[in-house]
Amino acid sequence: TSSLGPEMELTLIQKIAVFALPVIFAITLHEAAHGYVARFFGDMTAAAAGRITANPLKHIDPVGTILVPLVILLTSKLLGGGAILFGWAKPVPVNFARLRRPKQDMLWVALAGPGMNFVMAVFWALMIQLGHALGSGFAGAPLMLMGAAGVFINVILMALNLIPLPPLDGGRIAVSLLPMKQAMQFARVEPYGLFILLGLMFTGILGIILWPLITLFIGLTALVTGLEPTQLVGLIEVVLS
Numbered sequence: 001t002s003s004l005g006p007e008m009e010l011t012l013i014q015k016i017a018v019f020a021l022p023v024i025f026a027i028t029l030h031e032a033a034h035g036y037v038a039r040f041f042g043d044m045t046a047a048a049a050g051r052i053t054a055n056p057l058k059h060i061d062p063v064g065t066i067l068v069p070l071v072i073l074l075t076s077k078l079l080g081g082g083a084i085l086f087g088w089a090k091p092v093p094v095n096f097a098r099l100r101r102p103k104q105d106m107l108w109v110a111l112a113g114p115g116m117n118f119v120m121a122v123f124w125a126l127m128i129q130l131g132h133a134l135g136s137g138f139a140g141a142p143l144m145l146m147g148a149a150g151v152f153i154n155v156i157l158m159a160l161n162l163i164p165l166p167p168l169d170g171g172r173i174a175v176s177l178l179p180m181k182q183a184m185q186f187a188r189v190e191p192y193g194l195f196i197l198l199g200l201m202f203t204g205i206l207g208i209i210l211w212p213l214i215t216l217f218i219g220l221t222a223l224v225t226g227l228e229p230t231q232l233v234g235l236i237e238v239v240l241s
Contacts, residue, residue, distance in 0.1 A: 009238075009241045010145070010238065010239065010241065012073075012074070014145075015073055015239065016070070016073060017142075018142070018145045018146050018148075018149045018239055019069070019073060019149045019153065019239070021146065021150075022120075022124060022146060022149045022150035022153050022154070023065070023069050023087060023149075023153050024056045024060070024065060025054075025056065025120065025150075026117060026120055026150070026153045026154045026157055027059070027064070027065050027087055027088060027089040027157070028054070028055075028056040028058075028059035028060065028065070028089050029054060029116050029120060030089070030113040030114075030116050030117055030157060030161075031051070031059050031089045031090070031091065031092040031113070032051065032052055032053060032054060032059065032092065032116075033112040033113055033115065033116035034046070034092045034094060034109055034110075034112050034113050035047065035051045035052040035092040035093075035094070036052050036112065037108055037109050037111075037112035038092075038094045038099065038109045039052060040108075041099045041100055041101075041105040041108065041109065042098060042099050042100040042105070043094055043095050043096070043098040043099050043109075044098070045093045045094060045095045045098065046092045046093055046094060049092075049093055051092045051093065052092075059089040059090055059092075060089060060090070061088060061089050061090045064087045064088035064089060064090075065087055065088070065089050066087075068086070068087045068088075069086070069087040072086070076240070086156055086157065086160055094109055096109070103175075103176055103180070103183070104176065106172055106173075106175065106176040107172075107173055107176035107177065109172070110169040110170075110172035110173045110176065111169065111173060113157075113161055113169050114157070114158040114161045114162050114169055117154040117155070117157045117158040117161070118154070118158055118217070118220075118221075120150065120154045121150070121151045121154035121155050121158070121217065121221045122221060122224055122225055123150070124146070124147045124148075124149075124150025124151045124154065125147060125150075125151050125221050125222065125224075125225040125227055125232065126147075126225055127143055127144075127146065127147035127150065128143070128144050128147035128148060128151070128225075128227060128232070128235065129225065129226070129227065130143060130147075131143030131144035131145075131147060132144060144235060145235065145238065145239055147235070148232065148235035148236045148238065148239045149236075149239045151218065151221055151232065151236065152218075152236045152239065152240070155214050155217035155218055155221065156210070156214060158213075158217055159210050159213035159214050159217060160210060162213070163197075163209065163210075165189070165193050165196060165197060166186065166187055166189050166190035166193045167190050167193050167194075168193065168197070171186075171189070171190070171193060174186060175187050218232060218233065218236070
């Protein structure tokens, strides 16, 4: 991996190529997982809408899945610095009232998205292992870099969505776990959740909250897949440079 050290710098085209597939699948499979688990617990809304699928075309939001991540990549490349890359897909429709036990089952439906992101982080870390085995030649190096991008985008989405703020998954998890009275009060925050999130982002507080979680999840991914944490962090630094 010596040829893939932090001193290597990707061009903008290389960076887009490395991030494209990981970003699309991180966002779309996250949504599909919500629909799959909702169906398991009795809500057929997503299934009826044809949204329980790995086909990205069913989930892509032109702004959230393509434009926003692309703009973040462009600005971070032009300004220099590792911005927190994120985006969103078209939300999978879930009718919590149709779940067999709405309040309790909401927990599993909400956890499904971040859970899928962790599965994908592990998958991409294994792709790094495969790339390492192939050597840093024609196939090996791109696979390792795409793997690093995949780990990074998935741990970010996992950390971001676990923030206990409705309508994020962490907010739904909190609503599920809180006693009914407090849960109903907390759920009223949802219409303002996006504005609160944007406020946290522009004040820099979001980064302060997220980076410890991102570091933790990167370490956990490395532990599960047998990667050296320093090697994984080094590869991530290359794709962010």
